[in-house]
Amino acid sequence: MEAEASPSGIASHLRSALGATRHALAATSRLVLDIALPTLCVSCREPVNGEGVCAACWAKLSFIAPPFCPRLGIPFVYDPGPDLLSMEAIANPPAYQRARAAVRYDDVARTLVHALKYQDRTDLAPTMGRWMARAGQELLADADILVPVPLHWRRGWSRRFNQSGALARVISRESGVKVASEALRRVRATEQQIGLSRAQRASNVQGAFKVAAERNADIAGRRVVLIDDVLTSGATTDACARALLRAKAARVDVLVFARVVDTHKAPI
Numbered sequence: 001m002e003a004e005a006s007p008s009g010i011a012s013h014l015r016s017a018l019g020a021t022r023h024a025l026a027a028t029s030r031l032v033l034d035i036a037l038p039t040l041c042v043s044c045r046e047p048v049n050g051e052g053v054c055a056a057c058w059a060k061l062s063f064i065a066p067p068f069c070p071r072l073g074i075p076f077v078y079d080p081g082p083d084l085l086s087m088e089a090i091a092n093p094p095a096y097q098r099a100r101a102a103v104r105y106d107d108v109a110r111t112l113v114h115a116l117k118y119q120d121r122t123d124l125a126p127t128m129g130r131w132m133a134r135a136g137q138e139l140l141a142d143a144d145i146l147v148p149v150p151l152h153w154r155r156g157w158s159r160r161f162n163q164s165g166a167l168a169r170v171i172s173r174e175s176g177v178k179v180a181s182e183a184l185r186r187v188r189a190t191e192q193q194i195g196l197s198r199a200q201r202a203s204n205v206q207g208a209f210k211v212a213a214e215r216n217a218d219i220a221g222r223r224v225v226l227i228d229d230v231l232t233s234g235a236t237t238d239a240c241a242r243a244l245l246r247a248k249a250a251r252v253d254v255l256v257f258a259r260v261v262d263t264h265k266a267p268i
């Protein structure tokens with residue numbers, strides 16, 4: 001095919017071939033690979049010591065700190081006083097109780113999320129998970145169980161692992177709260193959320209999740225923290241929260257690595 005022979009087609013073949021080689025090498029000897037190839041910053045590709053992001057790119061990440069909406073965790077530009085909710089939380093109250101995110105979803109955050117999700121950069125999970133554990137301290141302090149947002153089974157095959165599961169395991173190690181993996185399942189195929197309107201996103205994921213009957217005891221009466229990499233429109237998160245509440249979860253909070261912050265919607 002013409003597209004296959006184009007420079008970008010060849011480049012993508014090369015990339016996947018290189019990726020496969022790197023993957024095989026990593027499996028053969030992680031140690032040798034670490035010595036041979038320095039870890040590169042996922043964002044700027046400069047060599048980096050240990051963690052996945054260099055100091056310069058780390059400084060560019062927008063960590064979310066108070067003041068923020070106690071319900072949605074959306075940062076406020078000024079402190080409106082305790083317990084005041086954002087307009088968004090009042091206009092569209094979510095099914096979950098509280099949401100917290102480590103960083104705003106911007107270019108650097110997007111690079112990190114994509115590298116973890118699509119480029120086998122599993123080495124990023126410990127760092128991202130630690131940042132999440134810190135951002136979610138308040139939620140984790142009175143949580144019984146962590147539940148990662150499940151992957152679509154088809155995407156689970158093409159991707160090596162569930163990034164939400166990997167993040168949940170790190171957060172579990174940091175907080176001591178156990179992970180109930182496989183308790184929440186996707187029971188219906190959903191289209192990619194990209195390019196859909198808010199209403200379309202909501203109907204796309206409605207009823208797509210369910211707590212497995214044999215795992216109901218893990219959820220019923222428990223205070224759940226739902227773990228995901230990114231919070232965008234909140235439609236997926238909300239559908240998951242509803243499924244957990246249908247299974248009689250005592251409460252559902254949400255902890256993500258990055259959340260989209262709509263700067264056009266000013267807080268109260």
Ligand SMILES: [Zn+2]
Nearest residue numbers: 041044054057
């Ligand atoms: Zn960098």
